[in-house]
Amino acid sequence: xxxxxxxxxxxxxxxxxxxxxxxxxxxxxxxxxxxxxxxxxxxxxxxxxxxxxxxxxxxxxxxxxxxxxxxxxxxxxxxxxxxxxxxxxxxxxxxxxxxxxxxxxxxxxxxxxxxxxxxxxxxxxxxxxxxxxxxxxxxxxxxxxxxxxxxxxxxxxxxxxxxxxxxxxxxxxxxxxxxxxxxxxxxxxxxxxxxxxxxxxxxxxxxxxxxxxxxxxxxx
Numbered sequence: 001x002x003x004x005x006x007x008x009x010x011x012x013x014x015x016x017x018x019x020x021x022x023x024x025x026x027x028x029x030x031x032x033x034x035x036x037x038x039x040x041x042x043x044x045x046x047x048x049x050x051x052x053x054x055x056x057x058x059x060x061x062x063x064x065x066x067x068x069x070x071x072x073x074x075x076x077x078x079x080x081x082x083x084x085x086x087x088x089x090x091x092x093x094x095x096x097x098x099x100x101x102x103x104x105x106x107x108x109x110x111x112x113x114x115x116x117x118x119x120x121x122x123x124x125x126x127x128x129x130x131x132x133x134x135x136x137x138x139x140x141x142x143x144x145x146x147x148x149x150x151x152x153x154x155x156x157x158x159x160x161x162x163x164x165x166x167x168x169x170x171x172x173x174x175x176x177x178x179x180x181x182x183x184x185x186x187x188x189x190x191x192x193x194x195x196x197x198x199x200x201x202x203x204x205x206x207x208x209x210x211x212x213x214x215x216x217x218x219x220x
Contacts, residue, residue, distance in 0.1 A: 043070030
């Protein structure tokens with residue numbers, strides 16, 4: 001296997017926790033967790049395909065926005081995931097392989113077992129599993145036990161931090177400076193007001209508006 005392909009597979013396999021962390025942020029919003037996870041896996045695979053190490057970014061920093069983008073797109077599509085013809089064809093092949101493994105093992109295969117048989121990553125296999133429903137189901141107890149990641153996993157804090165950094169970066173320069181002075185440097189409203197040429201009251205009012213915008217953006 002070429003070195004770049006091995007690196008891609010490693011990124012996908014080692015960052016499934018990011019998908020779980022991102023998907024967990026959208027629980028209880030009317031879309032099944034399995035669908036959230038599948039959409040996130042699609043984002044992870046896309047991120048692995050497009051990632052350019054030479055740019056100097058950590059893969060997780062690049063991947064999280066792509067994963068979240070795929071999950072948000074799922075809501076815009078009314079909870080349905082668009083499956084391309086190529087993916088459908090591969091899903092049928094995965095179903096056939098799963099049927100063979102089920103007959104041989106006497107039980108349904110886990111994600112890892114099916115991924116190994118297909119010579120794919122666990123994330124790509126999860127995408128095919130969901131695309132092949134109802135022939136296969138990612139919600140099988142054994143599969144979920146294998147794939148589950150604690151909800152308070154380190155990836156959760158990472159995805160939240162990356163999302164917050166992106167939200168702050170979307171602010172105009174003055175608003176961003178206000179937030180950085182208040183919450184990075186820990187200045188009081190009075191001290192921040194002096195730096196910005198504003199009154200303490202103006203800082204207080206603007207800060208509330210900015211925090212409300214960031215909260216809405218993060219909850220979207």
